Amino acid sequence: MTLEQKDLKYIWHPCSQMKDYEEFPPIIIERGKGIYLYDKNGKEYMDIISSWWCNLLGHCNEKINAYIKKQLDKLEHVIFANFSHEGAIELCEELIKILPKGLTKFNFSDNGSSSVEAALKMAFQYQHQIGNTKKKKFMCLTGGYHGETIGALSVGSLDLYAKIYKPMLMETIHIEAPDCYRCRYNQNRENCRCECFSDAEKKFEKYGEETCAVIAEPLLQASAGMKIYPPLYLKKLRDMCDNHNVLFIADEIAVNFGRTGKMFACDHAGISPDIMCVSKGLTGGYMPMSITITTDKIYNAFYGDYNEAKAFMHSHTYSGNPLGCCAAIAVQKILREDDIINKAKARAEYLNDKLKEKLLNHKNTGEIRNIGLINAIELVIDKNTKEGFDSKLRMGYQIYKNALKRGLLLRPLGNVIYFNPPLIINEEEIDKAVDLCASSINDILS
Numbered sequence: 001m002t003l004e005q006k007d008l009k010y011i012w013h014p015c016s017q018m019k020d021y022e023e024f025p026p027i028i029i030e031r032g033k034g035i036y037l038y039d040k041n042g043k044e045y046m047d048i049i050s051s052w053w054c055n056l057l058g059h060c061n062e063k064i065n066a067y068i069k070k071q072l073d074k075l076e077h078v079i080f081a082n083f084s085h086e087g088a089i090e091l092c093e094e095l096i097k098i099l100p101k102g103l104t105k106f107n108f109s110d111n112g113s114s115s116v117e118a119a120l121k122m123a124f125q126y127q128h129q130i131g132n133t134k135k136k137k138f139m140c141l142t143g144g145y146h147g148e149t150i151g152a153l154s155v156g157s158l159d160l161y162a163k164i165y166k167p168m169l170m171e172t173i174h175i176e177a178p179d180c181y182r183c184r185y186n187q188n189r190e191n192c193r194c195e196c197f198s199d200a201e202k203k204f205e206k207y208g209e210e211t212c213a214v215i216a217e218p219l220l221q222a223s224a225g226m227k228i229y230p231p232l233y234l235k236k237l238r239d240m241c242d243n244h245n246v247l248f249i250a251d252e253i254a255v256n257f258g259r260t261g262k263m264f265a266c267d268h269a270g271i272s273p274d275i276m277c278v279s280k281g282l283t284g285g286y287m288p289m290s291i292t293i294t295t296d297k298i299y300n301a302f303y304g305d306y307n308e309a310k311a312f313m314h315s316h317t318y319s320g321n322p323l324g325c326c327a328a329i330a331v332q333k334i335l336r337e338d339d340i341i342n343k344a345k346a347r348a349e350y351l352n353d354k355l356k357e358k359l360l361n362h363k364n365t366g367e368i369r370n371i372g373l374i375n376a377i378e379l380v381i382d383k384n385t386k387e388g389f390d391s392k393l394r395m396g397y398q399i400y401k402n403a404l405k406r407g408l409l410l411r412p413l414g415n416v417i418y419f420n421p422p423l424i425i426n427e428e429e430i431d432k433a434v435d436l437c438a439s440s441i442n443d444i445l446s
């Protein structure tokens, strides 16, 4: 049996129709270096999606490797209740230096969805324990995505992941999200006053009293198709939460640590959330780790004598894993010492210019939008009507398969082809990746 056949015998891959794998078997990756992955036959793939948006500083980064190797000989894991370790403490000290103001308490888990679950429970329990017992509901934005566990799906809005489970999900209030490419108010993302915020105003007016928290992906609704909205919307949402005693949960999981050109997406709006979820790039894509970070004010509402039963009874076996902490410390040091985010800014512009040069005039390019190195090309049937391709045509999937043959790893979201590369991608690699991407689009949509 080949490795591919054995894989199909045993493995149920994530977010996949396994029948597709019969004609398009899994690619067995043997090693990685920088933005490249190499399969068992030595073929190279440019990983311009950072392996599901988590690889921040390149595969097999020598500095991160060295940190982890050292840690491995000291301590691999330890129970995190009553026990602690230097790495977790050092990581918190590192993060406090860069986090939006007021975020000072760190609750560790091991993946993005789990950190969202912790945030939802924390917000609910906080409101309850300070006497706001009417506040039981969550608000979220249409098109939002926060993970695929039951709580996270409840505050998400993408039917692709949630539809079948709806009878199991909690009831949530959905605010109409900005949709800048197809703005209902005929405004422009660059200079609008966020007229679309009127739906949030209505929902807060009606449901504010019974709402304990709002959760949103700041500035970029990633899974919805890399939809970008203005910082002003985020600022308005923050203010609205304050006016209604509603907590604001920022799900920074996909955008944290420089992806948008600033350390956190919230920084573009100059706001601090009450609770922030970080993951993915946190460990540079090395170890599964996430943190739900909050304020002293929220933390203090859980603090008391044991018999008051106020504690946050939430745990994950791998909370605070020392190898994860060690990778995360390495990431922070590299970001700072090598000035990675500032350097990536120039290359973000270069990438955007290149994509525009090669693809803006394509008959099916509706919009090329970008924030930081994240660039999305939305493909449409007609530029005037902005009508998208029927999802049954699987246009993105066809382009994905074509690009893989050429050695480029894209993972389109429906009709949206996007770049979300490691921050260390260089100009030469950008040129090559853009050419490969354009050729793949032209092959399918000539």
Ligand code: PMP
Pocket: 111, 112, 113, 114, 116, 145, 146, 147, 148, 217, 222, 223, 251, 252, 253, 254, 279
């Ligand atoms: N929130 C956002 C914004 C995400 O993009 C993701 C993952 N794509 C998650 C939460 C869930 O993270 P995980 O897949 O690690 O559970």
